[in-house]
Structures are given as structure tokens and as C-alpha cells.
Amino acid sequence: MSEGLSFDLALGHPGFTLSASADLPGQGITALVGPSGSGKTTLLQAIAGLEAAAGHVTLNGRALHPLPPHKRGVAVVFQNARLFGHMDVAGNIGFGARRRGTDPAAVARIVAALDLGPLMGRSVSRLSGGETRRVALARALAASPDLLLLDEPLSGLDAARRDEILPYLSRAIRAAGCPALFVTHDLEESLRLADRHLAMDGGRITGAARRPLALRLDDIPDDHMARRLGAQVLRPSQAMRAAERWSLVIDPASAIVMRAERLHAPDALILPARLGNAQGAGRAVEICGQDVVWPSSLSDFASVAGGLECQIAIRRPLFRLDGTGDDS
Numbered sequence: 001m002s003e004g005l006s007f008d009l010a011l012g013h014p015g016f017t018l019s020a021s022a023d024l025p026g027q028g029i030t031a032l033v034g035p036s037g038s039g040k041t042t043l044l045q046a047i048a049g050l051e052a053a054a055g056h057v058t059l060n061g062r063a064l065h066p067l068p069p070h071k072r073g074v075a076v077v078f079q080n081a082r083l084f085g086h087m088d089v090a091g092n093i094g095f096g097a098r099r100r101g102t103d104p105a106a107v108a109r110i111v112a113a114l115d116l117g118p119l120m121g122r123s124v125s126r127l128s129g130g131e132t133r134r135v136a137l138a139r140a141l142a143a144s145p146d147l148l149l150l151d152e153p154l155s156g157l158d159a160a161r162r163d164e165i166l167p168y169l170s171r172a173i174r175a176a177g178c179p180a181l182f183v184t185h186d187l188e189e190s191l192r193l194a195d196r197h198l199a200m201d202g203g204r205i206t207g208a209a210r211r212p213l214a215l216r217l218d219d220i221p222d223d224h225m226a227r228r229l230g231a232q233v234l235r236p237s238q239a240m241r242a243a244e245r246w247s248l249v250i251d252p253a254s255a256i257v258m259r260a261e262r263l264h265a266p267d268a269l270i271l272p273a274r275l276g277n278a279q280g281a282g283r284a285v286e287i288c289g290q291d292v293v294w295p296s297s298l299s300d301f302a303s304v305a306g307g308l309e310c311q312i313a314i315r316r317p318l319f320r321l322d323g324t325g326d327d328s
């Protein structure tokens with residue numbers, strides 16, 4: 001029995017043909033990226049059973065296709081949150097939970113992870129855009145989905161709101177323990193959320209890459225991209241000058257991309273361990289999406305999920321949007 005999500009789907013609209021297949025792991029967050037009109041939404045809809053298609057979809061060996069949508073165990077979060085306007089926040093979240101008999105303790109954990117406690121009694125018509133997105137995600141997660149599909153869940157939010165939500169989103173999806181596939185046009189979102197990437201073009205999957213996000217190092221530090229990411233790129237030689245508190249074992253061909261506002265935070269000082277001190281010598285850093293785990297002492301590893309906003313960029317190109325990158 002194959003683990004994870006596997007699909008091979010075909011359908012046609014006038015002037016557009018979807019013919020997409022991929023095998024994804026049973027855990028983690030996959031970003032689906034590609035130009036407008038490439039078929040990302042159509043693929044999500046077909047996986048969810050909301051759009052008729054030929055082919056197969058299996059999740060952990062269970063055939064989802066051609067089951068009706070409500071029997072697939074798939075939750076979809078759309079661009080517009082589509083909350084139930086006649087219910088308050090608690091009602092919306094409870095709806096998903098009741099349908100699948102989700103343990104109330106699990107629902108409480110989701111509410112806490114998304115920091116929705118203070119909003120539970122509020123009418124959904126009185127929520128901000130960011131709060132609305134968090135409720136939509138909570139409602140989807142509360143239904144204990146086997147697979148979570150998100151179609152540009154943060155579109156239309158300004159940068160500040162998106163920054164506010166991203167850590168919640170990452171934490172809540174990972175805590176749910178189901179695989180998630182999310183459509184995004186936003187490089188920062190994919191950098192910060194995803195640990196696997198699928199590229200789509202012309203109705204086909206044209207490339208895939210495992211984590212860490214495989215952008216060519218040379219793609220990142222140009223001024224425009226750095227500004228978009230709010231980041232500065234510390235090449236190893238520059239990073240050494242910032243050496244004080246932590247050391248980090250990284251490949252000499254790698255660089256650390258760190259959000260500029262964190263550069264002077266004492267807890268966020270990082271240097272490559274080629275010149276490392278005893279704390280980091282010989283230990284490898286582990287990257288999981290935005291979560292960087294590194295040795296805080298010789299015997300102890302500290303997780304800094306959400307607390308340290310940095311990414312490791314690998315110099316070797318693993319993935320390019322034109323689909324010519326490899327996936328090794």
C-alpha cells in the first residue's frame with residue numbers, strides 16, 4: 001500500500017486540458033506554484049472531487065476517486081473563506097468538528113494554535129480579513145481532514161496581516177498531522193510554509209523539489225527579491241562576522257537568508273560552523289519548513305519554530321519554475 005497522496009488526473013475545459021500526476025509524501029506542506037491559468041485551482045478541485053475528472057487519487061493507499069466530495073476526507077480552504085454567515089466563530093468551527101466527530105480536546109488545540117479563543121462568540125461578519133482566514137482554516141482543520149487543500153488562503157491580505165497569520169498557519173497545519181497542498185503565487189509564502197514544491201504549467205506538473213526550498217542562491221540576493229522577502233543574504237564569509245552566540249553547521253556552499261529585522265536580535269545570530277565553537281561543532285542543522293533546529297548545547301537540541309525567521313538556500317539548483325531542475 002503506497003503512503004502519501006498520489007494522483008493522476010485528466011479533464012478538459014474549452015481551450016484548457018489538465019493532465020497532472022504526482023506522488024507526494026503523507027506529511028508536510030506542499031506548495032503548488034505556477035502561472036495564472038496553469039490549472040492549479042482546477043487540480044485542487046479535481047482532487048477534492050468538486051470537478052469531474054478521469055484518473056485516480058489515492059491517499060495512503062485509499063482510493064478517493066471517484067468518491068463524492070464528502071466521503072473523501074478532504075478539507076478545502078478557498079480564496080474567499082466562505083464562512084457560514086448565520087453562525088458565529090464557534091458555530092463555524094464546530095460545524096466541521098461535529099460532522100467528523102472530532103475530539104473536543106483536538107478542536108481546543110486548533111483554536112489555541114490559531115489564537116481564536118477570544119473570538120469564539122463573535123459574529124463572522126465582524127471579523128477582520130486575517131481573522132476570517134484563521135477561522136476558515138480552523139473550520140477545515142476541526143473536521144479532522146485526511147488531506148488539506150488550500151487555494152491561496154492568504155490572497156488579498158496585506159503584508160502585515162500575512163506576516164501575522166503565517167506562523168499560525170504553519171503551526172496549525174503541522175499539528176494537524178495531515179498532508180497539505182496549497183496554491184500560492186507568493187514566493188515568501190512558499191519560502192516560509194512549504195517543505196516541498198510542485199510547479200505547474202499548461203495543465204501539467206512540470207517540476208518538483210524536496211525541502212529545503214531549492215532556489216538558486218543567486219536567485220535570492222538580488223535587491224528586488226531580497227526586499228520582497230524582507231531579507232538580507234548572509235554569505236558564509238559575511239555571516240562569520242556576526243558570530244557571537246550560536247553556531248550552525250551548514251554546507252559551505254549554502255548561505256543563510258535571514259529577515260532583516262532579526263539580524264540584530266541576540267538569539268538570532270548564526271554563523272557557519274566551519275569556524276564554529278564547541279556548541280555547534282560537528283552537529284548538523286535540521287530544516288523543516290521555517291523550523292530550524294540546531295544544537296543549543298552539546299546534549300540538547302532546541303526547536304525554534306516560528307521564533308527564528310531564516311531560511312537556508314542551497315547553491316545547487318534543485319528546482320526551477322521552468323521545470324528543468326532535478327529532484328534529487
Ligand SMILES: Nc1ncnc2c1ncn2[C@@H]1O[C@H](COP(=O)(O)OP(=O)(O)OP(=O)(O)O)[C@@H](O)[C@H]1O
Nearest residue numbers: 013014015016034035036037038039040041042043
Ligand atoms: N468551469 C470552467 N469552464 C471553462 N474553463 C475553465 C473553468 N474553470 C477553469 N477554466 C479554465 O481552466 C484554466 C485553468 O484555470 P485555473 O483556475 O485552474 O488556473 P489557476 O492556475 O488556478 O489560475 P490562477 O492562478 O489565475 O488562479 C484557465 O484557462 C481557466 O480559464
